[in-house]
Amino acid sequence: MKRVDDFRLRLGKKELVPIVIGGMGVDISTAELALEAARLGGIGHISDAMVNTVADRRFNAKFVKDKLRKFKFNVANTDKSVVKFDLDQLAQATKMHVGKTIEAKRGDGLIFVNCMEKLTMNAPRETLRVRMQAALDAGIDGITLAAGLHLGSFALIEDHPRFRDAKLGIIVSSLRALQLFLRKTARTNRLPDYVVVEGPLAGGHLGFGMDWAEFDLSVIVAEVQRFLQAENLNIPLIPAGGVFTGSDAVSYLEKGAAAVQVATRFTVARECGLPEDVQQMYFKASEDQIVVNQISPTGYPMRMLSNSPAIGDGIRPNCEAYGYLLDANGCCSYITAYNREVEANPGVKRISVKDKTCLCTQMRNFDLWTCGHNTYRLKDTTRKLDDGSYQLLSAEHIFRDYQFSTDNKLALPE
Numbered sequence: 560m561k562r563v564d565d566f567r568l569r570l571g572k573k574e575l576v577p578i579v580i581g582g583m584g585v586d587i588s589t590a591e592l593a594l595e596a597a598r599l600g601g602i603g604h605i606s607d608a609m610v611n612t613v614a615d616r617r618f619n620a621k622f623v624k625d626k627l628r629k630f631k632f633n634v635a636n637t638d639k640s641v642v643k644f645d646l647d648q649l650a651q652a653t654k655m656h657v658g659k660t661i662e663a664k665r666g667d668g669l670i671f672v673n674c675m676e677k678l679t680m681n682a683p684r685e686t687l688r689v690r691m692q693a694a695l696d697a698g699i700d701g702i703t704l705a706a707g708l709h710l711g712s713f714a715l716i717e718d719h720p721r722f723r724d725a726k727l728g729i730i731v732s733s734l735r736a737l738q739l740f741l742r743k744t745a746r747t748n749r750l751p752d753y754v755v756v757e758g759p760l761a762g763g764h765l766g767f768g769m770d771w772a773e774f775d776l777s778v779i780v781a782e783v784q785r786f787l788q789a790e791n792l793n794i795p796l797i798p799a800g801g802v803f804t805g806s807d808a809v810s811y812l813e814k815g816a817a818a819v820q821v822a823t824r825f826t827v828a829r830e831c832g833l834p835e836d837v838q839q840m841y842f843k844a845s846e847d848q849i850v851v852n853q854i855s856p857t858g859y860p861m862r863m864l865s866n867s868p869a870i871g872d873g874i875r876p877n878c879e880a881y882g883y884l885l886d887a888n889g890c891c892s893y894i895t896a897y898n899r900e901v902e903a904n905p906g907v908k909r910i911s912v913k914d915k916t917c918l919c920t921q922m923r924n925f926d927l928w929t930c931g932h933n934t935y936r937l938k939d940t941t942r943k944l945d946d947g948s949y950q951l952l953s954a955e956h957i958f959r960d961y962q963f964s965t966d967n968k969l970a971l972p973e
């Protein structure tokens with residue numbers, strides 16, 4: 560019987576353990592978590608979502624404060640179009656976050672950054688270019704393009720000296736999205752180094768509509784695989800979403816996948832960025848508490864725990880401090896929903912906004928508990944302690960369980 564360790568992921572000259580820990584913003588996939596994956600010979604992701612906040616936390620910097628000070632005059636204004644990111648500061652924050660992580664890397668694995676196109680930041684092209692260029696400048700091993708079609712993203716960095724040597728990959732949820740990406744980036748004469756195919760059971764935002772339940776990861780993977788073979792494209796294929804055991808992973812690897820990308824099991828690792836009380840919520844979750852809804856202003860469905868404090872919360876938008884979801888015109892659908900409720904409830908101090916959430920603030924405060932479909936199974940991966948709580952795991956334990964387990968077994972911690 561095969562186990563994950565019988566396979567290797569080949570990326571250029573590198574041979575890796577075929578386990579990728581996916582990016583989890585905002586700093587849920589911390590540098591510590593990504594570094595463990597790299598130390599153990601796999602691939603770990605950090606995320607550049609709300610990188611100013613992350614850099615402030617990690618390095619005691621003042622990026623958020625500086626931005627808020629600059630735009631404080633606009634806090635009560637419903638029009639947020641003047642609230643722009645300072646591109647030099649954005650580059651600096653990215654370089655700190657990426658550079659310090661790469662500096663700390665040990666072992667044979669790699670560290671990638673998850674870069675979401677949907678963080679439009681009131682200047683989509685300019686901010687995305689700065690984020691990717693700064694990550695390359697700071698020595699990132701690779702960039703995973705996420706949450707968006709990224710039709711222009713390769714072109715934004717094609718002049719960077721590392722454009723051809725850094726590993727560049729994309730997450731897609733359909734063959735059509737991949738075909739579109741390949742067609743639109745053909746001009747740069749560069750193929751992606753890997754393609755993550757993310758199915759409907761993943762955490763975070765989903766690349767499907769609310770009909771997500773009608774899709775099946777293995778069917779999409781097979782479709783993409785047939786296409787790559789027919790086109791003679793030798794691009795490593797990495798399924799993601801719902802791979803919970805080593806055996807789940809092996810079933811994809813045996814069918815020709817190059818690696819698997821996983822995340823949910825690592826949300827209860829000590830190295831994960833979620834506060835411990837939130838991790839206990841993940842452990843305790845039942846299947847019916849795991850919901851997919853449309854409260855994210857990105858327009859994508861998002862999976863989360865139904866008891867997330869963010870749901871229904873009506874805080875004032877914090878775009879002067881954050882503003883990562885402002886579109887090219889300085890709009891965000893949460894602002895619209897919030898203003899509608901304020902108008903409909905004059906004099907009410909604490910309004911509730913049910914249809915949208917202030918994603919930046921809620922993610923920053925760890926009050927939106929996004930998670931994968933299999934979160935309700937996390938309790939089976941550990942021991943229940945006498946006080947009723949569950950024992951956190953080390954990232955190494957989880958990684959090695961994926962790497963060496965057979966028979967759908969889950970190794971419990973010591």
Ligand SMILES: Cc1cc2nc3c(=O)[nH]c(=O)nc-3n(C[C@H](O)[C@H](O)[C@H](O)COP(=O)(O)O)c2cc1C
Nearest residue numbers: 581582583584705761762763800801821822823931
């Ligand atoms: C808590 C959490 C946060 C996530 N955040 C992101 C993100 O910021 N960007 C992204 O591309 N994917 C995100 N994902 C998706 C993962 O990177 C990964 O592809 C997927 O969850 C793998 O499926 P699994 O969770 O069933 O193992 C997130 C997943 C989880 C569980």
